[in-house]
Amino acid sequence: MDNGTRILVVDDEKVVRDGCRRVLTGKGYDVTCSENGQEALDLLEKTEMDVILLDLKMPIMSGEEVLERTRACCPDIPVIIITGHGTVDTAVECMKRGAYDFITKPFQIEQFLLTVGRAAEKRRLGREAQRLHEENIRNLYDLDLEKSRLKTIINCMANGVLVTNRNLEVVLHNPALMRLLEIAAPLENPVPLSKILDADAFAETLRTIQSGDSGEGGVFSQELNVGKKAVRAISAPALGRQGRIAGTVTVLEDITAFKQLDQMKSDFVNMVAHELRSPLVSIRQQNSVLLEGLAGPLQKKQEQFISRGMQKIDALLELINDLLDMAKIEAGKAVQHQVPTDVCEIISEMVAFIEPRAREQQVSLNYSCNNLKPIQADPKRIGELFNNLITNAINYSPNGGKVSITAEGRGEYMEIKVSDTGVGIPESELPKIFDKFYRVKSPKTRQVMGTGLGLSIAQGVVEAHRGTIDVESEVDKGTTFRILLPVVPEA
Ligand SMILES: Nc1ncnc2c1ncn2[C@@H]1O[C@H](COP(=O)(O)OP(=O)(O)OP(=O)(O)O)[C@@H](O)[C@H]1O
Numbered sequence: 001m002d003n004g005t006r007i008l009v010v011d012d013e014k015v016v017r018d019g020c021r022r023v024l025t026g027k028g029y030d031v032t033c034s035e036n037g038q039e040a041l042d043l044l045e046k047t048e049m050d051v052i053l054l055d056l057k058m059p060i061m062s063g064e065e066v067l068e069r070t071r072a073c074c075p076d077i078p079v080i081i082i083t084g085h086g087t088v089d090t091a092v093e094c095m096k097r098g099a100y101d102f103i104t105k106p107f108q109i110e111q112f113l114l115t116v117g118r119a120a121e122k123r124r125l126g127r128e129a130q131r132l133h134e135e136n137i138r139n140l141y142d143l144d145l146e147k148s149r150l151k152t153i154i155n156c157m158a159n160g161v162l163v164t165n166r167n168l169e170v171v172l173h174n175p176a177l178m179r180l181l182e183i184a185a186p187l188e189n190p191v192p193l194s195k196i197l198d199a200d201a202f203a204e205t206l207r208t209i210q211s212g213d214s215g216e217g218g219v220f221s222q223e224l225n226v227g228k229k230a231v232r233a234i235s236a237p238a239l240g241r242q243g244r245i246a247g248t249v250t251v252l253e254d255i256t257a258f259k260q261l262d263q264m265k266s267d268f269v270n271m272v273a274h275e276l277r278s279p280l281v282s283i284r285q286q287n288s289v290l291l292e293g294l295a296g297p298l299q300k301k302q303e304q305f306i307s308r309g310m311q312k313i314d315a316l317l318e319l320i321n322d323l324l325d326m327a328k329i330e331a332g333k334a335v336q337h338q339v340p341t342d343v344c345e346i347i348s349e350m351v352a353f354i355e356p357r358a359r360e361q362q363v364s365l366n367y368s369c370n371n372l373k374p375i376q377a378d379p380k381r382i383g384e385l386f387n388n389l390i391t392n393a394i395n396y397s398p399n400g401g402k403v404s405i406t407a408e409g410r411g412e413y414m415e416i417k418v419s420d421t422g423v424g425i426p427e428s429e430l431p432k433i434f435d436k437f438y439r440v441k442s443p444k445t446r447q448v449m450g451t452g453l454g455l456s457i458a459q460g461v462v463e464a465h466r467g468t469i470d471v472e473s474e475v476d477k478g479t480t481f482r483i484l485l486p487v488v489p490e491a
């Protein structure tokens with residue numbers, strides 16, 4: 001029943017040893033016998049035992065002494081004293097000195113087995129307690145190690161780390177954050193966020209994250225100005241027990257250098273574009289003079305060459321204008337003159353302007369307006385917006401395609417859709433098409449000339465009017481761009 005429990009029987013009487021061995025082995029115990037104390041102690045040094053049955057009266061070394069030395073070397077092994085009727089007092093004395101129990105000779109088998117069984121169980125429980133204790137210590141050690149590892153990582157990070165609790169107090173931060181925010185003195189813990197970072201929009205973001213209805217895994221990215229620095233803050237909910245939001249974690253990166261580089265690049269592109277435009281415009285004018293025959297009649301071949309050159313000049317001028325527009329949009333100067341604007345009129349003008357091109361490609365073009373009121377807008381930019389979207393719709397449609405534009409007033413905003421029945425855009429490309437210079441690479445669009453700026457400009461114009469633009473598309477079926485523009489009520 002108690003398989004594998006190791007029992008050491010120490011008795012000088014062979015008959016007792018044999019009797020114990022027989023009875024205990026029969027019950028599945030693993031029994032070893034010694035005929036004197038010294039032999040038993042030597043054995044204990046080499047072999048692990050679970051229970052010891054110990055006779056008191058033995059030659060060479062008395063049972064009391066063996067008990068004493070066993071208690072000293074292996075205090076966890078229960079010792080059961082074997083005693084005759086006459087020496088019960090001594091056995092009781094032994095128990096005071098640490099023996100687990102005693103049994104009197106001659107043994108009553110049942111009693112004997114019960115006592116040994118209890119001792120074996122005590123030993124098993126003792127071992128189990130010891131194992132749990134060791135495991136506990138190991139877990140605590142691992143936890144401590146993990147904590148110290150995390151702490152080292154956070155402290156060595158080049159980016160600032162900021163953890164807040166539910167009261168928007170900072171409960172954890174790292175040295176990089178102190179450097180980023182230029183804080184010299186140690187912070188109290190916790191410290192209110194507003195004391196170290198004066199950014200209402202950021203605090204608002206953290207509150208939204210805490211409210212738990214921020215969607216998308218609750219991760220927010222925003223740019224902040226901290227003193228003269230530009231900082232990107234990426235924030236996410238910190239989850240506590242049972243997955244409840246216990247606060248927020250933010251990683252802050254100093255992007256001042258990137259911003260400066262970006263500005264330098266924009267300035268450079270702007271400058272180059274400006275410098276290129278004036279000579280190009282003058283070359284175009286001179287070519288026009290030639291083409292109109294004002295400098296003498298042209299032969300057919302000459303006219304052809306100059307016409308082709310003019311097309312290239314026009315494409316270059318278009319690119320330069322796009323670059324300059326982009327620079328203006330990025331500088332926030334794209335939409336400066338907002339006036340009450342009739343969007344339907346602009347759409348109709350654009351459609352009339354682009355119609356010949358559509359016809360060339362056998363694409364039908366139609367539009368409808370419904371329930372529109374004038375909006376505050378920059379008519380030139382809105383024209384540019386439709387030019388880009390309608391041109392795309394035609395360019396990326398095969399012959400025989402259809403392009404339709406609908407504009408509808410819907411109370412506080414108007415909804416404009418530009419739909420085509422063209423080649424469509426694969427889903428994986430959709431998030432990228434509004435990026436500057438991004439063009440979908442596919443055999444179906446390769447023959448279309450372009451720079452990939454049209455949609456970035458379109459998006460810039462819409463956002464400058466506090467609107468939104470999004471796209472839905474299905475490959476080989478068609479694409480729809482949807483714009484929402486706010487309608488400001490008349491004063
Ligand atoms: N209506 C559309 N149907 C299919 N693909 C489109 C459509 N509109 C845009 N695209 C895809 O998105 C890309 C980006 O469009 P965008 O207008 O920004 O640049 P472009 O047309 O390539 O060049 P340009 O700057 O001259 O307009 C295009 O290259 C094209 O692959």
Ligand SMILES: [Mg+2]
Nearest residue numbers: 392450454455
């Ligand atoms: Mg385009």
